[in-house]
Amino acid sequence: MDPNAFRDAEDRINPLWLERLRAHLAAGETDDVIEMMEPLHAADTGDVLEAIESPEQLALILALGDKFDYSALTEVDESVRLKLMELLPNAEIARGVASLDSDDAVYLLEDLEEEDRDAILAQLPPFERLSLKRSLDFPEESAGRRMQTEFIAIPPFWTVGQTIDYLRAEKDLPDEFYQIYVVDASYHVLGIVPLDKLLRTRRPVKIEAVMNTNVVLVDAMEDQEEAARDFERYDLVEVAVVDENKRLVGVLTVDDIVDVIHEEADEDIRLMAGVGDEEVSDSTLDTVKSRAPWLLVNLVTAVLVSIVIGFFNATIEQMVALAVLMPIVASMGGNAGAQTMTVTVRALAMRELEGRRMRRLITREMIVGFLNGIIFAVLIGIVTAFRFANVELGVVIGLAMVINMIVAGSAGILIPLALHKLKADPAIASAVFVTTITDVVGFFAFLALAGLWFGLF
Amino acid sequence: MDPNAFRDAEDRINPLWLERLRAHLAAGETDDVIEMMEPLHAADTGDVLEAIESPEQLALILALGDKFDYSALTEVDESVRLKLMELLPNAEIARGVASLDSDDAVYLLEDLEEEDRDAILAQLPPFERLSLKRSLDFPEESAGRRMQTEFIAIPPFWTVGQTIDYLRAEKDLPDEFYQIYVVDASYHVLGIVPLDKLLRTRRPVKIEAVMNTNVVLVDAMEDQEEAARDFERYDLVEVAVVDENKRLVGVLTVDDIVDVIHEEADEDIRLMAGVGDEEVSDSTLDTVKSRAPWLLVNLVTAVLVSIVIGFFNATIEQMVALAVLMPIVASMGGNAGAQTMTVTVRALAMRELEGRRMRRLITREMIVGFLNGIIFAVLIGIVTAFRFANVELGVVIGLAMVINMIVAGSAGILIPLALHKLKADPAIASAVFVTTITDVVGFFAFLALAGLWFGLF
Numbered sequence: 082m083d084p085n086a087f088r089d090a091e092d093r094i095n096p097l098w099l100e101r102l103r104a105h106l107a108a109g110e111t112d113d114v115i116e117m118m119e120p121l122h123a124a125d126t127g128d129v130l131e132a133i134e135s136p137e138q139l140a141l142i143l144a145l146g147d148k149f150d151y152s153a154l155t156e157v158d159e160s161v162r163l164k165l166m167e168l169l170p171n172a173e174i175a176r177g178v179a180s181l182d183s184d185d186a187v188y189l190l191e192d193l194e195e196e197d198r199d200a201i202l203a204q205l206p207p208f209e210r211l212s213l214k215r216s217l218d219f220p221e222e223s224a225g226r227r228m229q230t231e232f233i234a235i236p237p238f239w240t241v242g243q244t245i246d247y248l249r250a251e252k253d254l255p256d257e258f259y260q261i262y263v264v265d266a267s268y269h270v271l272g273i274v275p276l277d278k279l280l281r282t283r284r285p286v287k288i289e290a291v292m293n294t295n296v297v298l299v300d301a302m303e304d305q306e307e308a309a310r311d312f313e314r315y316d317l318v319e320v321a322v323v324d325e326n327k328r329l330v331g332v333l334t335v336d337d338i339v340d341v342i343h344e345e346a347d348e349d350i351r352l353m354a355g356v357g358d359e360e361v362s363d364s365t366l367d368t369v370k371s372r373a374p375w376l377l378v379n380l381v382t383a384v385l386v387s388i389v390i391g392f393f394n395a396t397i398e399q400m401v402a403l404a405v406l407m408p409i410v411a412s413m414g415g416n417a418g419a420q421t422m423t424v425t426v427r428a429l430a431m432r433e434l435e436g437r438r439m440r441r442l443i444t445r446e447m448i449v450g451f452l453n454g455i456i457f458a459v460l461i462g463i464v465t466a467f468r469f470a471n472v473e474l475g476v477v478i479g480l481a482m483v484i485n486m487i488v489a490g491s492a493g494i495l496i497p498l499a500l501h502k503l504k505a506d507p508a509i510a511s512a513v514f515v516t517t518i519t520d521v522v523g524f525f526a527f528l529a530l531a532g533l534w535f536g537l538f
Numbered sequence: 539m540d541p542n543a544f545r546d547a548e549d550r551i552n553p554l555w556l557e558r559l560r561a562h563l564a565a566g567e568t569d570d571v572i573e574m575m576e577p578l579h580a581a582d583t584g585d586v587l588e589a590i591e592s593p594e595q596l597a598l599i600l601a602l603g604d605k606f607d608y609s610a611l612t613e614v615d616e617s618v619r620l621k622l623m624e625l626l627p628n629a630e631i632a633r634g635v636a637s638l639d640s641d642d643a644v645y646l647l648e649d650l651e652e653e654d655r656d657a658i659l660a661q662l663p664p665f666e667r668l669s670l671k672r673s674l675d676f677p678e679e680s681a682g683r684r685m686q687t688e689f690i691a692i693p694p695f696w697t698v699g700q701t702i703d704y705l706r707a708e709k710d711l712p713d714e715f716y717q718i719y720v721v722d723a724s725y726h727v728l729g730i731v732p733l734d735k736l737l738r739t740r741r742p743v744k745i746e747a748v749m750n751t752n753v754v755l756v757d758a759m760e761d762q763e764e765a766a767r768d769f770e771r772y773d774l775v776e777v778a779v780v781d782e783n784k785r786l787v788g789v790l791t792v793d794d795i796v797d798v799i800h801e802e803a804d805e806d807i808r809l810m811a812g813v814g815d816e817e818v819s820d821s822t823l824d825t826v827k828s829r830a831p832w833l834l835v836n837l838v839t840a841v842l843v844s845i846v847i848g849f850f851n852a853t854i855e856q857m858v859a860l861a862v863l864m865p866i867v868a869s870m871g872g873n874a875g876a877q878t879m880t881v882t883v884r885a886l887a888m889r890e891l892e893g894r895r896m897r898r899l900i901t902r903e904m905i906v907g908f909l910n911g912i913i914f915a916v917l918i919g920i921v922t923a924f925r926f927a928n929v930e931l932g933v934v935i936g937l938a939m940v941i942n943m944i945v946a947g948s949a950g951i952l953i954p955l956a957l958h959k960l961k962a963d964p965a966i967a968s969a970v971f972v973t974t975i976t977d978v979v980g981f982f983a984f985l986a987l988a989g990l991w992f993g994l995f
Contacts, residue, residue, distance in 0.1 A: 122771075124773070132892060156925060258545060275714065277714060277733060282706065312796065313800070316717065335774035336774075339769065339795075342803075344794060349807065349882075350803070350810070351880060353811075354880035360952075364902075373913060380918060387863055394858050398855070398858045401854050420811055420812055420833075427808075435551065442818055516869075
């Protein structure tokens with residue numbers, strides 16, 4: 082492999098390249114380090130930081146000096162970022178932050194201790210300081226917190242030519258932009274002009290004649306997930322963020338939204354599995370802390386389930402085959418419930434369950450539970466009848482299976498819906514509730530039916 | 539609520555508005571239907587289609603006639619789309635498809651039966667037909683299948699002024715575009731010019747002087763997920779797609795990629811829960827078909843687990859408390875395993891596990907399993923000792939718990955990694971393998987330890 086290539090065929094960082102960088106770092110060969118790092122995109126610099134050891138990370142940033150693009154720190158795991166921000170001198174961070182677009186700057190500052198954050202803000206020029214403070218005052222995960230405060234706003238009476246001349250002359254423009262905002266004197270948004278529209282139009286045409294007045298506005302207090310849904314629905318690349326007086330205060334760009342979409346889906350996956358807000362780079366102790374509460378909940382429900390089994394002590398003693406078979410009914414119910422629950426939780430997250438569709442889904446899931454119940458009742462019934470040479474035992478386990486599968490389908494849909502109605506995140510606790518119910522019903526239905534059928538009570 | 543507002547406060551379609559539309563549809567008042575629908579964005583039209591009954595959907599499209607934007611059909615569930623495409627006359631579809639950008643056109647055509655698709659293609663103008671056929675020849679879920687074949691390519695020796703004049707004069711431009719591609723005579727990409735760059739630069743400047751030559755190229759055969767990762771990593775809005783000779787054949791835009799990112803995360807969630815490629819609007823029978831195979835696999839493993847329990851028939855008969863307690867150990871292992879597995883599957887999907895990080899994660903998960911094992915061993919040990927007034931039984935269940943939690947941590951990480959090495963999707967079968975292992979080990983460890991400790995064999 083070419084030792085000078087940054088990525089290998091599998092799109093990972095080339096190990097030979099990385100070894101070379103580490104050797105230069107260890108030897109303090111700053112010029113070589115700069116030569117290797119300078120061509121990289123900030124995202125690649127972030128990947129390099131994650132691939133090397135902690136002391137090397139600091140050495141790398143210090144070696145790069147003012148050639149280090151602080152937006153690389155927005156691309157690394159939170160634990161790596163916080164550690165580095167802790168180690169770097171505040172003056173150094175302030176210099177780096179000042180050169181960033183406001184959304185990246187806020188991203189770096191928002192998770193710091195208030196003390197450190199204020200110390201860094203104090204070293205910034207007044208205008209940047211105020212603008213960052215305003216963003217940081219918006220709630221976490223709101224559009225206002227995520228927005229970029231650099232944007233281009235022009236009056237409607239300008240012509241296309243004037244606008245282009247302005248863009249050519251003005252030095253203080255955002256790094257990248259995709260549309261121009263048309264505002265009145267109090268910064269109310271009158272329309273937007275996508276750049277391609279501006280380029281297609283002749284110079285004398287007035288902006289108000291080409292602007293798109295059907296504008297999507299996002300409230301700065303709105304949750305970033307709501308904003309993400311607007312982006313997806315209307316295929317946006319940039320959207321205007323307005324304050325409570327409908328004045329333009331910033332813009333959201335699609336690259337931030339892509340991250341939000343990812344986070345949101347990931348959050349659902351993690352919540353359903355009972356994993357907290359974890360990252361691969363979290364410490365062992367943080368991981369234990371994030372997972373233990375969920376396991377504790379599971380322990381409590383497992384003990385509850387075991388108490389239910391305890392009621393049938395005497396029944397099991399008379400017919401030990403029941404103990405051997407009972408986990409099958411519970412396990413099948415747990416799986417069927419998880420399937421329904423997953424579909425429901427995701428449909429709720431994607432806002433796919435309006436009126437008619439919700440009723441349809443509830444009916445469908447009950448019938449699916451019933452049909453799968455019949456199918457697997459017959460299968461397990463036959464297997465059991467042969468295995469224990471006992472047709473009646475096969476009938477009993479089949480009946481219990483049908484009951485538990487219907488319950489699984491109902492619980493899998495009704496529990497997330499109920500949590501949603503109660504304004505809780507349906508992903509967070511659905512799994513515990515659903516498996517507790519399918520376990521309890523699974524064991525109870527099977528043991529009780531068997532007790533009745535064989536007269537064991 | 540204002541009956542004329544399209545959406546209510548919760549961002550759902552206003553039920554009053556919808557009732558009005560349905561009444562107009564039922565009465566055949568085409569003009570009123572058009573008046574209500576015309577201001578809507580295609581995405582909102584899609585939402586309306588999903589909110590009304592199947593015969594109304596067809597009536598709505600026919601009522602709108604050539605005012606119906608076929609890109610609305612890209613916004614509805616696959617089952618709704620396929621049914622409508624089935625019902626609409628091919629000539630009508632051909633007319634609608636001809637007015638779409640190629641990526642949307644391909645999206646509508648790709649899932650049709652080959653016969654229907656060819657019938658529609660036959661009615662398109664030759665140039666569109668060939669271009670769509672070429673896209674459809676690329677594999678499903680490849681960049682070539684997803685790309686838009688409309689893009690703007692110019693030579694490097696043009697000036698900024700010439701380029702702007704060209705954009706003003708040319709009528710046949712893509713609907714929306716964010717950057718311009720600079721190519722040589724054989725369509726090899728030399729660079730890109732973002733539109734903001736074009737607007738900031740004075741007319742006499744040569745394009746080759748302003749173009750960005752550090753260009754990300756996506757191979758048309760590449761999987762769309764790979765392309766999505768490039769978008770995320772480098773914060774792109776548009777990327778060039780090239781054929782095997784590195785010639786520019788199309789572009790991918792971020793709105794398509796947002797959908798890919800969503801699909802990808804959703805796929806992981808569904809695969810882990812054993813739900814196929816389902817939609818909320820799928821029929822009951824399709825749902826049963828998609829879920830039954832996974833439940834069958836679960837049935838087989840559950841029977842396997844039950845056979846393991848069967849080995850301890852005699853042990854359980856002598857001490858029925860074992861049957862009451864045994865599901866606790868298995869259930870805790872299953873949960874802990876699911877936690878580790880989820881973290882691993884997502885880290886693999888996001889390419890977060892390179893060399894050093896993978897070894898770190900494996901070590902961490904083993905230690906987390908051990909620590910959580912200790913914590914919950916002590917808890918369940920105490921509970922059991924009191925409940926059954928039997929300290930030794932508490933010790934036995936505690937030991938089994940530690941063993942199963944360590945096994946859960948190891949299985950949760952090693953199984954997805956192994957599947958990944960074998961080029962299988964780690965999400966698809968990890969859950970079955972992991973819970974089978976934690977069930978078997980959970981029941982076996984507890985029953986065997988108890989048998990040995992209390993001399994029940």
